[in-house]
Amino acid sequence: MTSNIILEEFLFKKSQQKRRTSPCNYKERYFILRKDELAYYEYRHAKKPTLKGSIELSRIKCVEIVRSDVHIPCSFKYPFQVVHDNYCLYVFAPDKDTQQKWVWALKEDRKGSI
Secondary structure (H helix, E strand, C coil): CHHHEEEEEEEEEECCCCCCCCCCCEEEEEEEEECCEEEEEECCCCCCCEEEEEEEHHHEEEEEECCCCCCCCCCCCEEEEEEECCEEEEEEECCHHHHHHHHHHHHHHHHHHC
């Protein structure tokens, strides 16, 4: 199962606020990019990781680096967005190299899944 992992790393994600009353927050998640999906997990010390969400790469419409002058309230300051179905997942990397690595990998693997 681990042989099809392309990238894996702790990144932050912004809440998707699918409901009007959902709070806007940022949470650290363990992201795993496989050849057919992007998944993210809640990872707590000494506990089994809990799957919090996944996106089939074939459902991704767009992956882009986000450029903004808006203050980012989490410690990872390099955002990118993954547009899928009717939602936009905002992910935050710790540095520019990591941001570019994830965007490039998602774009390349998305091409192969279409």
